[in-house]
Amino acid sequence: MSDTIRPVLAASTAVFRDGHVLLARRGQAPARGLWTLPGGRVEPGETLAQAAAREVMEEVGVACHILGVAGALDIIQRDAAGELRAHFVVVSHAARWVEGEAAIGPEAAEVGWFLPAALPTETTEGLAGIIEAAFLLAQADDVPEAQ
Template sequence: MNGNIKPVAAVGAVVFNNGCVLLVKRKNPPAKGQWAIPGGKIMTGERMQETAEREIFEETSLVIKAGNPVFSFDVIERDENGKLQFHYVIIDLIAEYLSGDIKARDDAIEARWIAKKELSDLKINPNTRYLLKEKFDFY
Protein backbone atom coordinates (compact mmCIF):
# COMPACT_ATOMS: atom_id res chain seq x y z
CA MET A 1 0.00 0.00 0.00
CA ASN A 2 1.03 3.58 -0.62
CA GLY A 3 -0.45 5.39 2.37
CA ASN A 4 -0.59 8.98 1.19
CA ILE A 5 -1.85 8.49 -2.36
CA LYS A 6 -5.61 8.29 -2.66
CA PRO A 7 -7.79 7.98 -5.78
CA VAL A 8 -8.63 11.34 -7.33
CA ALA A 9 -11.92 11.90 -9.16
CA ALA A 10 -11.68 13.69 -12.49
CA VAL A 11 -13.84 14.31 -15.54
CA GLY A 12 -13.33 14.84 -19.24
CA ALA A 13 -15.65 16.33 -21.85
CA VAL A 14 -16.23 14.73 -25.24
CA VAL A 15 -17.08 17.63 -27.54
CA PHE A 16 -17.84 17.36 -31.27
CA ASN A 17 -18.23 20.29 -33.68
CA ASN A 18 -18.52 20.29 -37.48
CA GLY A 19 -17.40 16.66 -37.76
CA CYS A 20 -14.37 17.10 -35.50
CA VAL A 21 -13.60 16.19 -31.90
CA LEU A 22 -11.95 18.49 -29.36
CA LEU A 23 -8.63 17.12 -28.13
CA VAL A 24 -5.71 18.56 -26.19
CA LYS A 25 -2.06 17.57 -26.16
CA ARG A 26 -1.35 17.12 -22.46
CA LYS A 27 1.48 19.00 -20.73
CA ASN A 28 1.51 16.88 -17.54
CA PRO A 29 0.85 13.29 -16.46
CA PRO A 30 -1.26 11.32 -16.90
CA ALA A 31 -0.87 10.98 -20.68
CA LYS A 32 1.87 13.64 -20.90
CA GLY A 33 2.59 14.45 -24.56
CA GLN A 34 -0.45 12.54 -25.82
CA TRP A 35 -3.63 13.84 -27.41
CA ALA A 36 -6.60 13.24 -25.12
CA ILE A 37 -10.07 14.36 -24.14
CA PRO A 38 -9.68 17.59 -22.12
CA GLY A 39 -10.65 17.61 -18.46
CA GLY A 40 -9.39 17.65 -14.91
CA LYS A 41 -9.92 17.12 -11.20
CA ILE A 42 -13.27 17.56 -9.52
CA MET A 43 -13.09 20.16 -6.75
CA THR A 44 -14.88 19.54 -3.46
CA GLY A 45 -18.53 20.55 -3.76
CA GLU A 46 -18.40 20.77 -7.56
CA ARG A 47 -20.70 18.68 -9.76
CA MET A 48 -19.18 16.67 -12.61
CA GLN A 49 -20.77 18.90 -15.24
CA GLU A 50 -19.47 22.05 -13.54
CA THR A 51 -15.97 20.56 -13.47
CA ALA A 52 -16.09 19.65 -17.14
CA GLU A 53 -17.28 23.13 -18.14
CA ARG A 54 -14.62 24.81 -15.98
CA GLU A 55 -11.78 22.56 -17.09
CA ILE A 56 -12.58 22.80 -20.80
CA PHE A 57 -12.64 26.60 -20.53
CA GLU A 58 -9.35 26.59 -18.57
CA GLU A 59 -7.61 24.32 -21.11
CA THR A 60 -9.13 25.50 -24.41
CA SER A 61 -10.94 28.86 -23.88
CA LEU A 62 -14.14 27.21 -25.17
CA VAL A 63 -17.56 27.39 -23.55
CA ILE A 64 -19.42 24.07 -23.43
CA LYS A 65 -22.55 22.60 -21.87
CA ALA A 66 -21.68 19.27 -20.23
CA GLY A 67 -24.17 16.41 -20.27
CA ASN A 68 -24.28 12.83 -19.05
CA PRO A 69 -21.43 10.36 -18.48
CA VAL A 70 -20.49 8.19 -21.48
CA PHE A 71 -17.32 6.41 -20.30
CA SER A 72 -15.24 5.82 -17.16
CA PHE A 73 -11.82 4.35 -16.46
CA ASP A 74 -8.94 4.23 -13.96
CA VAL A 75 -5.45 5.60 -14.51
CA ILE A 76 -2.97 4.06 -12.08
CA GLU A 77 0.71 4.78 -12.63
CA ARG A 78 3.74 3.48 -10.76
CA ASP A 79 7.42 4.33 -11.02
CA GLU A 80 10.11 1.84 -12.07
CA ASN A 81 10.24 0.48 -8.51
CA GLY A 82 6.51 -0.14 -8.37
CA LYS A 83 5.79 2.82 -6.10
CA LEU A 84 2.38 4.35 -6.79
CA GLN A 85 2.67 7.78 -8.42
CA PHE A 86 -1.04 8.57 -8.82
CA HIS A 87 -4.48 7.03 -9.17
CA TYR A 88 -7.25 8.80 -11.08
CA VAL A 89 -10.84 7.69 -11.58
CA ILE A 90 -11.95 9.51 -14.73
CA ILE A 91 -15.51 9.96 -15.95
CA ASP A 92 -15.99 11.33 -19.47
CA LEU A 93 -19.16 13.30 -20.19
CA ILE A 94 -20.71 14.13 -23.53
CA ALA A 95 -20.78 17.90 -24.05
CA GLU A 96 -22.08 20.47 -26.48
CA TYR A 97 -19.86 23.22 -27.92
CA LEU A 98 -21.47 26.62 -27.28
CA SER A 99 -18.92 29.31 -28.15
CA GLY A 100 -15.36 30.55 -28.15
CA ASP A 101 -12.19 30.44 -30.20
CA ILE A 102 -9.88 27.57 -29.34
CA LYS A 103 -6.65 28.45 -27.56
CA ALA A 104 -4.43 26.04 -25.58
CA ARG A 105 -3.98 27.06 -21.96
CA ASP A 106 -3.30 25.56 -18.52
CA ASP A 107 -2.48 21.81 -18.84
CA ALA A 108 -2.75 21.82 -22.66
CA ILE A 109 0.32 22.27 -24.88
CA GLU A 110 -2.01 22.32 -27.90
CA ALA A 111 -5.78 22.29 -28.35
CA ARG A 112 -7.48 21.50 -31.65
CA TRP A 113 -10.62 20.35 -33.39
CA ILE A 114 -9.46 17.10 -34.98
CA ALA A 115 -11.11 15.33 -37.90
CA LYS A 116 -11.52 11.55 -37.88
CA LYS A 117 -9.01 11.15 -40.75
CA GLU A 118 -6.30 12.97 -38.71
CA LEU A 119 -6.45 10.68 -35.66
CA SER A 120 -4.18 7.97 -37.07
CA ASP A 121 -1.39 10.54 -37.57
CA LEU A 122 -1.38 11.67 -33.92
CA LYS A 123 -0.19 10.11 -30.67
CA ILE A 124 -3.64 9.51 -29.20
CA ASN A 125 -4.02 8.35 -25.60
CA PRO A 126 -5.24 4.70 -25.61
CA ASN A 127 -8.27 5.48 -23.42
CA THR A 128 -9.25 8.34 -25.73
CA ARG A 129 -8.81 6.10 -28.78
CA TYR A 130 -10.99 3.40 -27.22
CA LEU A 131 -13.68 5.90 -26.23
CA LEU A 132 -13.85 7.52 -29.66
CA LYS A 133 -13.87 4.20 -31.51
CA GLU A 134 -16.19 2.13 -29.31
CA LYS A 135 -18.67 4.77 -28.11
CA PHE A 136 -18.80 7.09 -31.13
CA ASP A 137 -17.43 5.08 -34.08
CA PHE A 138 -15.01 7.98 -34.53
CA TYR A 139 -11.60 6.53 -35.35
Template sequence: MTADRAFLIRCVGGIIHDSNGRLLLVRRANPPGEGRWSIPGGRVEPGEDDRTALTREVLEETGLSVTVGRFVGSVTRPAAHSLYDIHDYACQVRSGVLRAGDDATDARWVTTAILATLPLSEGLLEALRGWGQLPWA
Protein backbone atom coordinates in the same frame (compact mmCIF):
# COMPACT_ATOMS: atom_id res chain seq x y z
CA MET B 1 -0.93 -0.47 -3.80
CA THR B 2 -3.93 -2.55 -4.81
CA ALA B 3 -6.84 -1.02 -6.68
CA ASP B 4 -9.24 -1.60 -3.77
CA ARG B 5 -6.90 0.25 -1.37
CA ALA B 6 -5.84 3.01 -3.76
CA PHE B 7 -6.76 6.65 -3.23
CA LEU B 8 -9.08 7.72 -6.06
CA ILE B 9 -8.67 11.13 -7.67
CA ARG B 10 -11.96 12.15 -9.30
CA CYS B 11 -11.48 13.59 -12.81
CA VAL B 12 -13.73 14.50 -15.72
CA GLY B 13 -13.32 14.66 -19.49
CA GLY B 14 -15.32 16.29 -22.25
CA ILE B 15 -16.10 14.44 -25.48
CA ILE B 16 -16.86 17.23 -27.91
CA HIS B 17 -17.66 16.85 -31.61
CA ASP B 18 -18.21 19.77 -33.96
CA SER B 19 -20.97 19.93 -36.57
CA ASN B 20 -18.62 18.26 -39.08
CA GLY B 21 -18.01 15.26 -36.81
CA ARG B 22 -14.48 16.20 -35.79
CA LEU B 23 -13.36 15.50 -32.21
CA LEU B 24 -11.77 18.12 -29.97
CA LEU B 25 -8.38 17.12 -28.55
CA VAL B 26 -5.74 18.93 -26.50
CA ARG B 27 -2.03 18.18 -26.18
CA ARG B 28 -1.18 17.84 -22.50
CA ALA B 29 1.40 20.30 -21.16
CA ASN B 30 1.98 18.44 -17.87
CA PRO B 31 2.12 14.91 -16.48
CA PRO B 32 0.37 12.60 -16.68
CA GLY B 33 0.45 12.28 -20.43
CA GLU B 34 2.69 15.28 -21.08
CA GLY B 35 3.02 15.79 -24.85
CA ARG B 36 0.22 13.34 -25.63
CA TRP B 37 -3.20 14.17 -27.04
CA SER B 38 -6.38 13.65 -25.05
CA ILE B 39 -9.86 15.02 -24.60
CA PRO B 40 -10.02 18.19 -22.48
CA GLY B 41 -10.61 17.72 -18.78
CA GLY B 42 -9.00 17.40 -15.39
CA ARG B 43 -9.50 17.07 -11.66
CA VAL B 44 -12.71 17.77 -9.84
CA GLU B 45 -11.88 20.33 -7.13
CA PRO B 46 -13.37 20.13 -3.61
CA GLY B 47 -16.93 21.44 -3.60
CA GLU B 48 -17.41 20.95 -7.37
CA ASP B 49 -19.71 18.49 -9.06
CA ASP B 50 -18.69 16.84 -12.34
CA ARG B 51 -20.53 19.33 -14.56
CA THR B 52 -19.05 22.39 -12.85
CA ALA B 53 -15.54 20.91 -12.97
CA LEU B 54 -15.85 19.94 -16.63
CA THR B 55 -17.20 23.35 -17.67
CA ARG B 56 -14.24 24.99 -15.88
CA GLU B 57 -11.62 22.59 -17.26
CA VAL B 58 -12.79 22.84 -20.88
CA LEU B 59 -12.83 26.65 -20.70
CA GLU B 60 -9.34 26.74 -19.14
CA GLU B 61 -7.83 24.31 -21.66
CA THR B 62 -9.60 25.36 -24.86
CA GLY B 63 -11.23 28.79 -24.46
CA LEU B 64 -14.62 27.22 -25.22
CA SER B 65 -17.76 27.41 -23.10
CA VAL B 66 -19.69 24.16 -23.19
CA THR B 67 -22.94 22.64 -22.10
CA VAL B 68 -22.27 19.32 -20.39
CA GLY B 69 -24.57 16.56 -21.59
CA ARG B 70 -24.96 12.88 -20.92
CA PHE B 71 -22.48 10.66 -19.13
CA VAL B 72 -20.64 8.55 -21.72
CA GLY B 73 -18.35 6.30 -19.69
CA SER B 74 -15.56 6.07 -17.15
CA VAL B 75 -12.03 4.72 -16.97
CA THR B 76 -9.48 4.28 -14.21
CA ARG B 77 -5.85 5.15 -14.91
CA PRO B 78 -2.77 4.81 -12.68
CA ALA B 79 -1.37 7.86 -10.91
CA ALA B 80 1.85 8.16 -8.89
CA HIS B 81 0.43 6.87 -5.59
CA SER B 82 -3.25 6.61 -6.44
CA LEU B 83 -5.69 6.13 -9.30
CA TYR B 84 -7.43 8.63 -11.56
CA ASP B 85 -11.18 7.88 -11.64
CA ILE B 86 -12.17 9.65 -14.89
CA HIS B 87 -15.80 10.24 -15.84
CA ASP B 88 -16.36 11.39 -19.41
CA TYR B 89 -19.36 13.34 -20.67
CA ALA B 90 -20.63 14.42 -24.08
CA CYS B 91 -20.51 18.23 -24.42
CA GLN B 92 -21.74 20.85 -26.86
CA VAL B 93 -19.89 24.10 -27.57
CA ARG B 94 -21.92 27.20 -26.64
CA SER B 95 -19.37 29.91 -27.42
CA GLY B 96 -15.72 30.88 -27.52
CA VAL B 97 -12.72 30.71 -29.83
CA LEU B 98 -10.59 27.57 -29.79
CA ARG B 99 -7.11 28.17 -28.35
CA ALA B 100 -4.74 26.17 -26.19
CA GLY B 101 -4.91 27.37 -22.62
CA ASP B 102 -4.03 26.20 -19.13
CA ASP B 103 -2.44 22.71 -19.10
CA ALA B 104 -2.53 22.42 -22.91
CA THR B 105 0.16 23.22 -25.48
CA ASP B 106 -2.20 22.81 -28.44
CA ALA B 107 -5.90 22.28 -29.11
CA ARG B 108 -7.50 21.18 -32.35
CA TRP B 109 -10.44 19.54 -34.03
CA VAL B 110 -9.38 16.18 -35.52
CA THR B 111 -10.75 13.85 -38.14
CA THR B 112 -10.40 10.07 -38.06
CA ALA B 113 -7.35 10.32 -40.35
CA ILE B 114 -5.59 12.86 -38.12
CA LEU B 115 -6.50 10.95 -34.95
CA ALA B 116 -4.63 7.91 -36.30
CA THR B 117 -1.38 9.92 -36.57
CA LEU B 118 -1.30 11.49 -33.09
CA PRO B 119 0.43 10.18 -29.96
CA LEU B 120 -2.63 9.69 -27.74
CA SER B 121 -3.02 9.28 -23.99
CA GLU B 122 -2.95 5.65 -22.92
CA GLY B 123 -6.27 3.92 -23.53
CA LEU B 124 -7.99 6.92 -25.14
CA LEU B 125 -8.52 5.35 -28.56
CA GLU B 126 -9.91 2.14 -27.08
CA ALA B 127 -12.29 3.98 -24.76
CA LEU B 128 -13.60 6.27 -27.50
CA ARG B 129 -14.03 3.33 -29.86
CA GLY B 130 -15.85 1.28 -27.20
CA TRP B 131 -18.20 4.14 -26.44
CA GLY B 132 -18.90 4.93 -30.14
CA GLN B 133 -17.30 8.38 -29.79
CA LEU B 134 -14.63 8.41 -32.51
CA PRO B 135 -14.71 11.28 -35.02
CA TRP B 136 -17.15 10.53 -37.81
CA ALA B 137 -15.36 12.86 -40.22
Protein backbone atom coordinates in the same frame (compact mmCIF):
# COMPACT_ATOMS: atom_id res chain seq x y z
CA MET C 1 0.21 -0.08 -2.10
CA SER C 2 0.94 3.23 -0.45
CA ASP C 3 -1.38 4.35 2.34
CA THR C 4 -0.93 8.00 1.32
CA ILE C 5 -2.04 7.63 -2.30
CA ARG C 6 -5.76 7.69 -2.89
CA PRO C 7 -7.75 7.70 -6.13
CA VAL C 8 -8.41 11.24 -7.37
CA LEU C 9 -11.74 11.97 -9.06
CA ALA C 10 -11.45 13.85 -12.34
CA ALA C 11 -13.71 14.78 -15.26
CA SER C 12 -12.93 15.16 -18.95
CA THR C 13 -14.99 16.18 -21.96
CA ALA C 14 -15.22 15.20 -25.62
CA VAL C 15 -16.52 18.43 -27.15
CA PHE C 16 -17.97 18.05 -30.65
CA ARG C 17 -18.26 20.75 -33.31
CA ASP C 18 -19.17 20.06 -36.93
CA GLY C 19 -18.41 16.35 -36.53
CA HIS C 20 -14.95 16.97 -35.02
CA VAL C 21 -13.78 16.39 -31.45
CA LEU C 22 -11.59 18.84 -29.54
CA LEU C 23 -8.32 17.44 -28.21
CA ALA C 24 -5.49 19.04 -26.26
CA ARG C 25 -1.85 17.98 -26.28
CA ARG C 26 -0.75 18.02 -22.65
CA GLY C 27 2.06 20.42 -21.83
CA GLN C 28 2.57 19.10 -18.30
CA ALA C 29 2.69 15.81 -16.43
CA PRO C 30 0.89 13.51 -16.25
CA ALA C 31 0.86 12.38 -19.89
CA ARG C 32 2.97 15.29 -21.14
CA GLY C 33 3.06 15.40 -24.94
CA LEU C 34 0.04 13.14 -25.44
CA TRP C 35 -3.25 14.19 -27.03
CA THR C 36 -6.22 13.83 -24.72
CA LEU C 37 -9.55 15.34 -23.74
CA PRO C 38 -9.54 18.56 -21.73
CA GLY C 39 -10.15 17.69 -18.09
CA GLY C 40 -9.00 17.76 -14.52
CA ARG C 41 -9.89 17.28 -10.88
CA VAL C 42 -13.42 17.63 -9.56
CA GLU C 43 -13.53 20.35 -6.90
CA PRO C 44 -15.44 19.88 -3.61
CA GLY C 45 -19.12 20.85 -4.02
CA GLU C 46 -18.94 20.59 -7.81
CA THR C 47 -20.90 18.04 -9.85
CA LEU C 48 -19.13 15.93 -12.45
CA ALA C 49 -20.84 17.87 -15.26
CA GLN C 50 -19.87 21.23 -13.74
CA ALA C 51 -16.27 20.09 -13.41
CA ALA C 52 -16.24 18.80 -16.99
CA ALA C 53 -17.50 22.11 -18.42
CA ARG C 54 -15.23 24.20 -16.16
CA GLU C 55 -12.13 22.25 -17.12
CA VAL C 56 -12.83 22.73 -20.84
CA MET C 57 -13.15 26.48 -20.32
CA GLU C 58 -10.03 26.69 -18.14
CA GLU C 59 -7.84 24.51 -20.35
CA VAL C 60 -8.83 25.57 -23.85
CA GLY C 61 -11.23 28.55 -23.56
CA VAL C 62 -14.30 26.84 -25.02
CA ALA C 63 -17.83 26.90 -23.59
CA CYS C 64 -19.75 23.66 -24.02
CA HIS C 65 -23.08 22.03 -23.22
CA ILE C 66 -22.65 18.69 -21.42
CA LEU C 67 -24.80 15.92 -22.94
CA GLY C 68 -23.98 13.03 -20.61
CA VAL C 69 -21.38 10.58 -19.35
CA ALA C 70 -19.53 8.68 -22.08
CA GLY C 71 -17.51 6.41 -19.80
CA ALA C 72 -14.87 6.21 -17.10
CA LEU C 73 -11.22 5.24 -17.03
CA ASP C 74 -8.75 4.39 -14.29
CA ILE C 75 -5.36 5.97 -14.88
CA ILE C 76 -2.90 4.19 -12.63
CA GLN C 77 0.73 5.29 -12.71
CA ARG C 78 3.60 3.28 -11.30
CA ASP C 79 7.32 4.00 -11.04
CA ALA C 80 10.05 1.79 -12.53
CA ALA C 81 9.97 -0.46 -9.44
CA GLY C 82 6.22 -0.97 -9.80
CA GLU C 83 5.29 1.22 -6.83
CA LEU C 84 2.05 3.17 -7.12
CA ARG C 85 2.67 6.85 -7.92
CA ALA C 86 -0.86 8.08 -8.75
CA HIS C 87 -4.40 6.86 -9.41
CA PHE C 88 -6.98 8.99 -11.21
CA VAL C 89 -10.58 7.98 -11.88
CA VAL C 90 -11.65 10.03 -14.90
CA VAL C 91 -15.35 10.29 -15.76
CA SER C 92 -15.55 11.38 -19.39
CA HIS C 93 -18.46 13.32 -20.85
CA ALA C 94 -19.85 14.10 -24.30
CA ALA C 95 -20.59 17.75 -25.05
CA ARG C 96 -21.55 20.16 -27.82
CA TRP C 97 -19.48 23.24 -28.56
CA VAL C 98 -21.34 26.44 -27.61
CA GLU C 99 -18.83 29.25 -28.17
CA GLY C 100 -15.18 30.23 -28.10
CA GLU C 101 -12.20 29.33 -30.21
CA ALA C 102 -9.91 26.67 -28.78
CA ALA C 103 -6.62 28.09 -27.55
CA ILE C 104 -3.58 26.82 -25.70
CA GLY C 105 -3.36 27.52 -21.98
CA PRO C 106 -1.38 26.64 -18.87
CA GLU C 107 -1.96 22.89 -19.36
CA ALA C 108 -2.59 22.55 -23.10
CA ALA C 109 0.52 22.97 -25.27
CA GLU C 110 -1.49 22.50 -28.48
CA VAL C 111 -5.17 22.11 -29.39
CA GLY C 112 -6.93 20.73 -32.44
CA TRP C 113 -10.24 19.49 -33.83
CA PHE C 114 -10.10 15.92 -35.14
CA LEU C 115 -12.45 13.55 -36.90
CA PRO C 116 -13.24 10.73 -34.44
CA ALA C 117 -12.07 8.19 -37.04
CA ALA C 118 -8.76 10.03 -37.59
CA LEU C 119 -7.29 10.67 -34.13
CA PRO C 120 -3.59 11.41 -33.67
CA THR C 121 -1.42 8.40 -32.84
CA GLU C 122 0.07 9.84 -29.62
CA THR C 123 -2.96 9.72 -27.31
CA THR C 124 -3.69 8.77 -23.74
CA GLU C 125 -4.66 5.15 -23.16
CA GLY C 126 -8.35 4.41 -23.78
CA LEU C 127 -9.02 7.72 -25.56
CA ALA C 128 -10.39 6.19 -28.78
CA GLY C 129 -13.03 4.14 -26.95
CA ILE C 130 -14.19 7.13 -24.89
CA ILE C 131 -14.44 9.30 -28.02
CA GLU C 132 -16.41 6.59 -29.80
CA ALA C 133 -18.91 6.39 -26.92
CA ALA C 134 -19.11 10.20 -26.68
CA PHE C 135 -19.69 10.47 -30.44
CA LEU C 136 -22.63 8.08 -30.18
CA LEU C 137 -24.12 10.23 -27.39
CA ALA C 138 -23.64 13.37 -29.48
CA GLN C 139 -25.28 11.74 -32.51
CA ALA C 140 -28.24 10.61 -30.40
CA ASP C 141 -28.63 14.21 -29.23
CA ASP C 142 -28.94 15.28 -32.90
CA VAL C 143 -31.99 13.10 -33.51
CA PRO C 144 -35.12 15.29 -33.70
CA GLU C 145 -37.88 14.42 -31.27
CA ALA C 146 -40.92 12.61 -32.67
CA GLN C 147 -43.92 14.85 -33.20
